[in-house]
Amino acid sequence: MSEENVLLKISLYDGNITALLLEAGQIFKVFNHQDSGCISYGIEAMGQRWFVKYAERAEAIAFMQNVERLHRAVAHPRLPKLLNSIHTSEGFALVYEWVDGEVLGTPEFPGKEGRSSPQSPHYRFRQLPVHKIIAALSAVYEVHTYLESEGFVAVDFYDGSMIYDFDRDELHLCDLDCYAQGAFTLEMDRLYGSSRFMAPEEFVKGSRIDHLTNVFTMGAAAFVFLADEGSRDSKDWLASETLYRIACKAASADRKDRYGSVAAFYHDWLEAAAKN
Numbered sequence: 699m700s701e702e703n704v705l706l707k708i709s710l711y712d713g714n715i716t717a718l719l720l721e722a723g724q725i726f727k728v729f730n731h732q733d734s735g736c737i738s739y740g741i742e743a744m745g746q747r748w749f750v751k752y753a754e755r756a757e758a759i760a761f762m763q764n765v766e767r768l769h770r771a772v773a774h775p776r777l778p779k780l781l782n783s784i785h786t787s788e789g790f791a792l793v794y795e796w797v798d799g800e801v802l803g804t805p806e807f808p809g810k811e812g813r814s815s816p817q818s819p820h821y822r823f824r825q826l827p828v829h830k831i832i833a834a835l836s837a838v839y840e841v842h843t844y845l846e847s848e849g850f851v852a853v854d855f856y857d858g859s860m861i862y863d864f865d866r867d868e869l870h871l872c873d874l875d876c877y878a879q880g881a882f883t884l885e886m887d888r889l890y891g892s893s894r895f896m897a898p899e900e901f902v903k904g905s906r907i908d909h910l911t912n913v914f915t916m917g918a919a920a921f922v923f924l925a926d927e928g929s930r931d932s933k934d935w936l937a938s939e940t941l942y943r944i945a946c947k948a949a950s951a952d953r954k955d956r957y958g959s960v961a962a963f964y965h966d967w968l969e970a971a972a973k974n
Contacts (some may be wrong), residue, residue, distance in 0.1 A: 703722055703723065703743055703744075703748075704718070704721055705722045705748055705750065705782060705793045706781055709782070709784060709785065710785050711784055711785070711786045712786075712787050713786065713791065713936060714786060714787065715750075715752045715791060718786060719739055719741055721742050722743060724743065725739050725740070726740045726741070726747075726824065727740030728740075728787055731805035731806065732805060733805070734875070735753055735754075735755040735757065735758035736751055736753045736754075736758050736762070737750060738750060740796060747796035748781070748793055748794065748795065748796055749793075749794040749795070749796050749797075750792070751792045751794070752789055752790070752791040752833075753790055753791075754789035754790075754939075759789065759790045761875035761876060762875060763790070764875060764876070764877070764958035765780075765792070765875040765877070766780065766783050766792060766808060767873060768877055771879075772844070772845065772850070774841055774844055774845075776837055776869060776870050776871055777841065777870065777874075778794045778797050778870055778872060779794065779795045779872055780792060781793045781794060781795060797863075798863050798865075798866070798868075799869075800819040800862060800864065801821045801858055801861035801872070802823050802857040802858070802860045802861075802862055803856055803857030803859075803860070804818070804819065806818075807819075807820065807821075810927060812872050813857075813927075819862065819946060820857055821863055822864065823864075823923065824923055828974070829840065829974065830938050831923050832924075832937060832941070832971050832974060833867070833874070833971075834860075834862060834869045834923075835869075835919060835920055835923060835924075835967075836967065836968060836971055838860065838919060839871045839916055839918050839960065839963065839967055840964065841871055842855075842916060843960050843961045843964045845877070846909055846912065846961060849879060849880055849909065850880075851878045851879075851880065851907060851908055851909065851912060852874075852877055852912045852915060853871065853877055853878055853891065853907070854873075854875075854876040854889075854890040854891040854892075855874075855891070855912075855915055855919075856891060856892035856894065856895045857892075857922065858892075859874065860872055876890050878907070881906060881908035881909070881950075882905060882907055882908075883904060883905070883906060884900065884903055884905045884906075884907055886905065887901075887903050888900065889901075889907065890902050893956075894918065894922050894927075895915050895919060895922065895945075896908075896914075896915070896918070897914035897918075897953075898914075898951050899911060909959055910953045910956055910958075913956045913958075913959065913961045914948060914949050914950070916948055917923065917944075917945045917946070917947070917950075917956075917963070918948075918949050920941070920945040920948070920949075921935075921945060924937050924941075924945075930949070937974055938970060938974045939974065940970040940974075941967070941970045941971065942965050943972060944967055946964045947963075
């Protein structure tokens with residue numbers, strides 16, 4: 699095997715994905731239950747690991763090419779590095795660095811019942827000490843403050859976008875395929891995503907989707923992990939009253955009542971989190 703793995707040095711492959719992966723190394727993990735039409739793999743060779751995401755359906759390929767543009771435009775330590783893109787004879791693949799951890803929302807534990815299973819990453823994450831959950835959420839907000847500054851709007855962010863390493867208490871974000879460059883008008887009846895994280899305007903055709911939408915999503919994420927299944931009732935809130943008020947403002951149904959930016963929300967969140 700050459701010093702540089704085939705996954706990193708080619709852009710075209712005249713064969714199917716299985717042949718390419720077997721040429722590259724050992725397949726140690728397969729993620730084949732996604733509803734996106736993609737299938738992903740963990741590949742290992744010569745002591746190195748990579749994450750390979752692959753699609754054949756046109757719509758899924760379009761989303762992967764969208765996130766390729768995002769990764770070419772931004773860089774953040776909590777976003778796994780995109781190392782290469784490859785067109786095969788049947789589809790399209792993205793090669794990322796491998797990051798350790800577990801995705802908090804997975805098809806293996808679907809719905810509320812799955813999230814309530816003691817074996818699920820989502821449940822185990824919510825059982826962590828509150829200060830660790832707050833720290834992980836702060837990392838999410840840091841990344842989205844950065845993406846906001848680069849002009850990107852989050853679409854379809856949910857717990858399935860969060861990779862958490864329980865051994866190191868480290869968080870990375872993944873699956874940003876639907877993120878948009880700039881604000882846009884919703885041209886469908888409902889935007890992609892989990893309703894637990896979605897703003898009211900994401901359910902109304904013709905609505906503007908922008909940084910204020912993302913402010914709501916960030917606030918909703920706080921309720922998902924620091925309350926009972928996203929409850930807005932203060933009695934279900936696990937953190938300080940100040941953080942509760944900040945999350946409530948972010949997740950206001952009325953856009954004009956929210957923070958004016960993710961950055962402004964993150965600033966207040968960080969100040970209050972330091973005193974939690």
